[in-house]
Amino acid sequence: MNKAKFTEKRYIVVLSFVISLxxxxxxxxxxxxxxxxxxxxxxxxxxxxxxxxxLSIFGAYAIMGIPAGLxxxxxxxxxxxxxxxxxxxxxxxxxxPAANQSSFNFFRFALFILAxxxxxxETVAHPFVAALGDERTSDxxxxxxxxxxxxxxxxGPLIGGFFIFGGSGESSDLTSVKTLYTWxxxxxxxxxxxxxxxxxxxxxDPHANxxxxxxxxxxxxxxxxxxxxxxxxxHFIFAVVAQFFNIAAQGGTWAFFINYGxxxxxxxxxxxxxxxxxxxxxxxxxxxxxxxxxxxxAPNKLLAIFTACNIVLCLIISQSFGWISFIxxxxxxxxxxxxxxxxxxxxLKRLGKNTQQASSFLVMAMFGGAVFPPIMGKIxxxxxxxAYLLPIICYVVIIVFAVKFYKPKTIK
Numbered sequence: 550m551n552k553a554k555f556t557e558k559r560y561i562v563v564l565s566f567v568i569s570l571x572x573x574x575x576x577x578x579x580x581x582x583x584x585x586x587x588x589x590x591x592x593x594x595x596x597x598x599x600x601x602x603x604l605s606i607f608g609a610y611a612i613m614g615i616p617a618g619l620x621x622x623x624x625x626x627x628x629x630x631x632x633x634x635x636x637x638x639x640x641x642x643x644x645x646p647a648a649n650q651s652s653f654n655f656f657r658f659a660l661f662i663l664a665x666x667x668x669x670x671e672t673v674a675h676p677f678v679a680a681l682g683d684e685r686t687s688d689x690x691x692x693x694x695x696x697x698x699x700x701x702x703x704x705g706p707l708i709g710g711f712f713i714f715g716g717s718g719e720s721s722d723l724t725s726v727k728t729l730y731t732w733x734x735x736x737x738x739x740x741x742x743x744x745x746x747x748x749x750x751x752x753x754d755p756h757a758n759x760x761x762x763x764x765x766x767x768x769x770x771x772x773x774x775x776x777x778x779x780x781x782x783x784h785f786i787f788a789v790v791a792q793f794f795n796i797a798a799q800g801g802t803w804a805f806f807i808n809y810g811x812x813x814x815x816x817x818x819x820x821x822x823x824x825x826x827x828x829x830x831x832x833x834x835x836x837x838x839x840x841x842x843x844x845x846x847a848p849n850k851l852l853a854i855f856t857a858c859n860i861v862l863c864l865i866i867s868q869s870f871g872w873i874s875f876i877x878x879x880x881x882x883x884x885x886x887x888x889x890x891x892x893x894x895x896x897l898k899r900l901g902k903n904t905q906q907a908s909s910f911l912v913m914a915m916f917g918g919a920v921f922p923p924i925m926g927k928i929x930x931x932x933x934x935x936a937y938l939l940p941i942i943c944y945v946v947i948i949v950f951a952v953k954f955y956k957p958k959t960i961k
Contacts, residue, residue, distance in 0.1 A: 553685035555693075560681040563749055567677050568694045570630065573737065574667040575701030576708065577637070579803065579829060581606050581660060583709030583822055584726070586807040590818075591723060592653050596808065596929050600922035603800045605657040607918035609664030610671070617672035618909025626680075627749045629673035634741040636666030641734030648727035659730075672912045675893055676905050692840040695890040699833025703826050710822030774959040775901040781961075785907055787954035788896025791947045792914035795888045798859075798940035800918030801925040802881055809866075809933050814875045828879040835886025852891045853951035855884040856944045863941050869934040878937070888947060899957045917943075 556564055585599045621629040640663025647655035678694050712729045779785055806828065810821030835855075842851055862884070865877040893911050900907050921939065928936040 553683035555686050555689060556682040559750060563747070564678070564681045564690075566744065566747060567630075567674055567681070568697050569740075570633075570670050570674050571694045571698035572701040573740070574637070574670050575698040576705040577641075577663060577667060577733065578606070579702045579705030579825075580709040580713075582803040582806065582825070583706055583713055584656075584660075585804050586811075586818060586822075587709075587713050587726070588653060588656070592651065594653060595926070596805070597923050597926035598653075600804055600924075600926035601657060602660060603804050603922040604919040605660045606664040606667075607796065607800060607915050609661050610668040611913050611916035611919070613665045613668035614672055614909040614911075614913030614915075617669040617912070618906055620669075621673050621676075621908075622905050625749070626673055626677045627744075627747075629669060630677075631741060631745055633666045633669030633673060634737055634744065636669060637663055638666070638734045638737040638741060640664070640666060641730045641737060644730035644734075645727055648723040651723060668912055668915070671915075672909055675890075675911075676897070676908045679894070679897060679904070689840055689843060691890040691894045692836055692843065692887065695886075696833055696836040696840065699829060699836050699886065702829035702832055706822045706826040706829060710819050710826070773899070773957050775899050775957075777959045779900070779903050779907055779910070781959050782900060782903070782907075783958045783960050784898065784955055785896050785900060785910075786960075787950045788892050789910050789914045791950035792889070792892050792896070792911055793917035794943035794946040795885075795892055795917070796915045797917030797921040798943035799885055799889070801921040801936070801940055802878075802885070804922040805925060805929050805933060805936060806878065808929060809878055809937075810875060812933050813869055814872055824875075824879060828882045831880060832882035832886045835883040836890070839887035839891070848887075848891050848895060849951045849955040851887060852895075852955075853948050855887050856947045856951065858884040860941055860944045863937050863944070866937040867934050869932075874934065892947070892950070895955050 581602055585602045588594055588602065589596065589599045617629060617633070620632060640659050640661070643659035643662055644656070647659045674694070675691060678690050682690055708729070712725045774781075803825075806825045807818060807821040810816050810824055811818055816824070839851060839855075846854075859881055862877045862881050866874045866881070868874060893908075896911050897904055897907055921943075925936040925939055928939065
């Protein structure tokens with residue numbers, strides 16, 4: 550049996566550009582968590598109300614997932630990317646009137662439009678990456694692309710910490726926020742124009758027809774029908790559930806990271822945002838490490854191991870052990886790293902013609918990130934450390950998926 554290649558030479562240019570998209574939307578996503586704390590300061594809102602920032606962002610994922618998938622299916626990957634980048638740019642420019650009016654609700658609307666763009670890009674980018682090579686290496690490609698998502702996640706808090714929290718001397722108002730997002734809008738608009746001139750080769754989705762000998766076991770023939778509707782694909786259904794809880798844990802963890810640093814180890818907000826960036830560096834390292842380890846460890850087993858590590862870390866974080874707990878919070882992203890791309894990839898396995906539609910639902914599952922931050926914020930108003938017990942529920946669900954429900958099986 551021939552060893553599957555990571556990708557082919559004819560796909561390298563397009564693959565490189567698609568990977569860059571993972572980088573850019575990560576910057577915007579993690580800066581939303583910096584805005585969370587800044588809005589508490591400047592607009593005088595509570596932790597639970599600031600958690601509505603995540604509701605605006607991840608709520609857009611719930612709304613845009615299916616429309617983005619339909620657009621991609623009808624018009625192709627390139628049109629989907631252009632629409633996503635255009636919405637991304639528009640949302641960034643809407644920060645200008647939002648800052649002028651000092652309106653929290655207007656900011657939430659701007660973030661919602663921006664997130665519609667990010668949701669579109671995520672819906673398109675994951676199956677796009679999967680289509681750029683052999684299905685057997687799709688886990689590796691998605692994790693590799695997500696590694697650059699991790700790099701963007703490092704840069705986002707650094708930019709936010711410097712420009713929003715006072716590196717420019719304007720931490721007490723919204724001028725720096727307006728300026729920063731204006732530049733983001735300009736950069737994304739330029740990228741949109743450039744991509745419109747890039748030629749995307751005709752792609753044949755490898756999920757549609759590719760079946761490998763090692764997958765044709767008697768058990769597989771008896772229990773799996775790739776042509777069955779999505780609601781009968783057990784591994785896909787549980788992947789959506791696992792992804793919902795994964796993003797719920799991630800959203801809550803990130804939303805109150807800066808609060809934890811300020812309240813539990815008594816460091817300035819700017820410094821806490823830089824530690825948040827360090828935590829994102831752990832995520833990038835974890836994704837490169839995960840890509841490497843998947844050569845030796847099955848993706849579902851690695852997912853279970855990393856998830857169990859985070860349960861232990863959350864228990865330490867919740868006990869308010871000072872720097873020991875804060876370091877555990879930083880390390881949380883090291884093990885969060887493989888969860889999103891691995892759940893996504895496992896959920897898409899062997900779905901054939903339903904792959905693109907399935908991608909839409911897996912993106913919609915990111916709505917979990919809208920649910921948990923307001924709940925964690927309510928708990929955090931009493932004790933920020935105790936709020937980190939809540940993600941443990943999420944990790945238990947993910948372990949169940951990784952151990953029991955990851956394998957393609959048709960529900961009869």
